[in-house]
Amino acid sequence: MTTITRNKKSVAVNPLKQSPPLGAALAFLGLKGIVPLFHGSQGCTAFAKVLLVRHFREAIPLATTAMTEVSTILGGEENIEQAILTLVEKAQPDLLGLLTTGLTETRGDDMDGILKTIRQRHPELNYLPIIFVSTPDYKGALQDGFAAAVQSIVAEDYGTPVGEIRELPLRQVTI
16 A cells, blocks of 8 residues: 655755856856856856855856946946956866856846957957857746757857868758
């Protein structure tokens, strides 16, 4: 005979462990040569870093734009630019994963415009694919951030290597 036991304890989910930026960072960390860059305050990145370091028990490379109260009000373009230039100089990544947090999403930073301006000011960054993912903390969960990052990674135009043909012939398949 089967006995059904009911748990008297409520289900408790820690919303901080379910943040979309954390999910996007996990997707980025699965690729070789990529560094996730959190566009937000240091606390957002520090939380994710502590959680991942405790889980994997090794150093996890996460970077932040380190938004302050002033840069939150006036805009974080300078913070993004400085963070990208510092990462290129120190870490020399093959790819850069730029993801937002609740702070910058609430403010409404124009990330596409900011990245376009940075690329115009620094043509030496043209070789570096910067993969942007919008991951507000207040919308979705860990798996939504992961899915958004994977979608952005697949949709990115990485350019054509020298000597390669851009258009590949399509093979017709009949069923």
